[in-house]
Amino acid sequence: MIQIALFIWLLPLAAFVINIFIGKRLPRKGDWVSIAAIGASLVLSSILLFRVITGYNPDFSLHASLHWINLGGFKLDMGFYIDNLAVIMVTMVSLVSFLIHVYSIGYMDGDPLYNRFYAYLSLFSFSMLGLVLWDNLFGIYMMWELVGICSYLLIGFYFTKDSAANAGKKAFIVNRIGDFGFLIGLLVVFNFLGTFNLIDIQQDIGRGLLSGGWLTAAGILLFAGAVGKSAQFPLHVWLPDAMEGPTPVSALIHAATMVAAGVYLMARLSFMLSFDAMMVVAFIGGFTALFAATIAITQNDIKRVLAYSTISQLGYMIMAMGVGAYTAGFFHLITHAMFKAGLFLGSGSVIHAVSHSMKKIGMEGDPNDIRNMGGFKNKMPITHWTFVIYALAISGIPFFSGFLSKDAILGGTLAFAMSQSNPVYYLLPIFGFVAAIITAFYMFRLIIKTFYGKPQLKKLYEHVHESPLTMTVPMMTLAFLCLYFIYTLPSLGPVGAENGWLMHLIQKPFSAVAVQLGRPVYGITPQAEHFAHVNGLIISIVFALTGIVLAFAFYFWKTINVEKFTEKIKPLYTLSLNKYYFDEIYGATFVKGLLVWNQILAWFDQNVIDGLVNLAGRVMRVFSVFDGLFDQYVVDGLVNAVADITLGFGRGIRKIQTGQIQNYILGALLGMVLIIILTMI
Amino acid sequence: MEPNEILFLFIAVATVVSAAIVAFSSKIIHSAFALLASFMGFAALYVYLSAGFLAVTQILIYVGGILILILFGVMMTHGIYDTAKKTAHNALSVSLLGGLAIAAVLLLIITRSPWAPILHKPFQPTTQLIGAAILTNYLLPFEIISVLLLGALIGAVYLARAEDKQK
């Protein structure tokens, strides 16, 4: 099984190496190499998944490692830690990655850097799979940085465009802040435990080698990495800009896999989160879920709406990790990967059609703007129907995957809040439920504006056509994966996945912190759990439907006039449209602040330090006058005498300077011989 | 004498004689090939000192690298057809004076030094020890030397290319 995992991991690397060096000269520019590699990874990971499902053992795990570095006192092992979590995640990554490889054949067709695009995709797959499989934090950190660099390369893929290059830089720098926290967290862990290995860390924490404030600090610092990578508040600003990259990249990296790496990391590390750390995680996640959703309502760029939606959904998952609804969070990660990748592919299909149509009619403009669309339902039936399925899934409508996972998260959050004595924890379910209404609302706003109603630009509309099969087949596959029964098998009940294979295999993990404390980290009463399950279900269905109906009322039936309504809540509307001015705030505080600080330092230099130096200079000048007189008569006289004597000698000795290097060597040699003989005798 | 000692004697004499050829030969190309023999002789001597790794390194770097560089130097500075060109020498007497002075000093040191007690270590491989030492106690010199090599690389390229810039 380890060998299979090794192949899964290394095949994309081989494809990367082939494509980056000789991809250009291969037939079809080498896309088949990458596709074959990731396809093979998909087949192999399906074999793993099949074995895991047939094994049906929630405690299954496999660990194998090699010595990698052995430097005196410092030892580092490298290996794989394969449990149900990793197997399911690997299958998800290779599946989505494979579908997007196929989709890109159509989408990237004719791009001058076609082979490089595939090389980057392969490198990304390799690093993402490594991140999932590796057994130690150091390796995970390495892979973490590798996916970061792939993200940077692919966001800036159209690097001739200024905005794309800047977006790449922004993503990289913002991620750096989070990764720095991750690095410090790693060092804290290593300092206390002397190991990076997850299993050893688990045991050592259970024994109490890392506890109290430092444990909480380590948890929060490691979470900082997840905040950066998963675009959580306050480091969320990079993800919307990252939409400058090609759409398949947005689907793969910025929707399904890389941004979910933060959630995955939290799942892997959930055993070491203390209660305080969990609360930080939960509140950041919950707040992000609501906050990003409110921005998504007003955006007009189809991909930006999806980007904010991604941030919001990631917030859900992070919140779930924080309240200990580990299974639900991971479940949502998987279902979200399917429908959000699908949404991006659908939007890519629309953008592809619009930009081709624009080229045909010679129109300049932004192909992503939904204000130019409308009525595409008839022209692009497959895109439309798959898009509707994804939207139903993300909104949490029964019979679709998103309903099961989102409901599980909301139920878990509600149960957690009800079991705590402090009412402030009720904020978490409130964040979640409000975000659920908004999610349904903005998704259907997007659908209605794009696919229904009258075409906004007649000429543009006429040249829009359905995308080729290489693009529609992945979309249909993902739509199929959004159906509920895939996750509830072997049972077919549509209201919950508790009996499904996924929730059976991913059970609440052992908590090393609980072992250390000798009691559960937090308590959840069975009554609360039951109540939350039943009521959460009802509330979330009602809220989702409310959101959809509101969207229809605003944009389809037009029973509420949108313009008048936005006029009424103008301040809120502009706030949301401008993303709460976060970019501006960061620009004004951090970037400007740095510049101002620099100016202060410059002023200090100029006035204080220079002033001191000048003062010293003046004092010295006064001294110098006296000094000069002394110099002129006493010192100079002596010096001149010395110089005259030296000159006389020099006149004689310069004859020896022949310029012959060997003479010099001989001289040096004889001198050395003389010295040695003198010291010996 | 044991065969081992005969072989040692042969190697020692070969090393010294070829070093002498390097010194006295009037054709630079003869010197270069004698230097090759001398380097190989040193490698063989290292084997007698249970320094197998050093012996291999000696052959790889001295014979495979430095000597080739020297041959390049000979070829490129004399023209390929002129390798047999005689080298003018400095005055033999002066050079011998320098050499003999050094020999005298060495003799003096060898005879006068209080030598440390001599061990009889068994023959044992040292490659693993060297590898460990380079990455632990000698890590800093190791890193510095890598920077030095980089500097030498850049310097050599710069010096050899300076001509092109002026053109």
Add this chain to the structure above:
Amino acid sequence: MIQLPSFLIISAIVFTLGIFTILYKKNAVGILMGVELILNSVNLNFIAFAKYVDVGINGQLVAIFIIILAASEAAIALAIILSLYRERATIDVTLVDEMKD
């Protein structure tokens, strides 16, 4: 007979020959060869002491560093010789005497 003194004697002879070579040759490449002979004889000393005297393995490590230095030195020296040859069409060191007087 295979003892420390044998190695020291070989080393001393080659060292002397190296010094002699440096003084004797007019050819810059020849001088370089002399330098290489000296470095080799020194290496032999270090390695011999590493075996016969209780200094651990340090002698061999020093020898490795010397070999590396010799490699860099040879590369730089050759580059200098080549550019000298291009400037002057000669590598006779006795003709290079700009620094005199």
